[in-house]
């Protein structure tokens with residue numbers, strides 16, 4: 257009997273989403289004669305039953321396109337904004353799953369999407385997930401698609417920033433995305449030859465960062481590039497989080513320019529907008545002019561790299577074989593050259609941060625890069 261496959265993309269957009277949709281759609285239809293329907297804007301489109309038929313026409317010419325032709329959102333099935341209220345819409349979602357006679361729902365996304373798919377699985381839906389995120393922090397997979405492209409963009413940015421840093425004898429801090437993981441800053445920092453790399457996994461001391469920069473000055477190098485992950489945390493940030501452990505909300509410590517911080521969620525400590533303050537601190541401690549470049553959404557946009565196209569095509573097409581066999585409740589992980597199904601319960605709620613003994617950290621230290629520790 258012809259299988260009915262539903263697909264959605266959820267969470268932040270990322271290069272490679274269209275490549276994976278094409279991989280799933282083409283293999284499902286050409287190899288297995290399955291029917292594929294896409295839901296718009298992540299779990300919201302499934303809740304509102306907004307569909308798009310992913311036929312040959314819709315899948316043609318999208319391999320190299322950035323973003324997602326389905327649209328995406330960060331909506332969660334169990335806490336969805338409906339009017340002015342946050343509501344549990346899992347039943348409505350399950351209803352639409354049945355209305356569309358789906359045999360399986362393929363959810364393409366990062367850590368949050370794995371959790372949301374798992375919840376739907378617990379409601380009795382057949383789900384398969386695929387790991388997407390520029391942050392590379394999905395547990396259980398060697399790599400997620402989107403990361404390679406973002407890494408290339410961040411590396412090119414660092415390459416270009418060297419010119420200005422060198423010509424003006426400045427410190428340039430370049431902030432990458434990455435959420436709570438340091439993969440992007442670390443990878444781009446190593447590839448782009450950053451002099452300092454600050455990642456959430458290694459809390460930094462601002463004095464040690466300044467010391468590393470001043471020691472470069474003494475060696476005649478009056479410019480420095482600091483690659484900062486958006487989630488990088490100073491030792492003080494970490495101490496504040498530890499002190500507040502267990503509490504839901506805390507007062508943010510004074511910002512680096514001395515102003516009192518707003519009340520923020522505990523989990524937001526050290527996340528975002530710290531880099532400007534960090535630049536001011538480094539300027540004060542080193543006497544060198546400091547500038548900031550925040551790469552932001554540039555890292556998520558545009559055409560996927562060749563590696564991401566290959567990875568997305570590998571995972572997308574391999575996913576259809578799982579559907580054929582009826583292997584559900586799994587994330588299809590990239591492991592070496594293989595695509596391996598991993599039970600969702602093994603990875604849900606986990607994040608893959610950079611191990612402290614990772615070879616990228618070791619190599620960076622060997623070429624004299626400071627981590628501010």
Ligand code: F6P
Pocket residue numbers: 268269330366389390391433434435486556
């Ligand atoms: O997870 C991908 C990511 O780009 C993170 O690196 C970043 O912290 C976050 O999404 C930004 O989210 P939003 O698109 O909601 O601003």
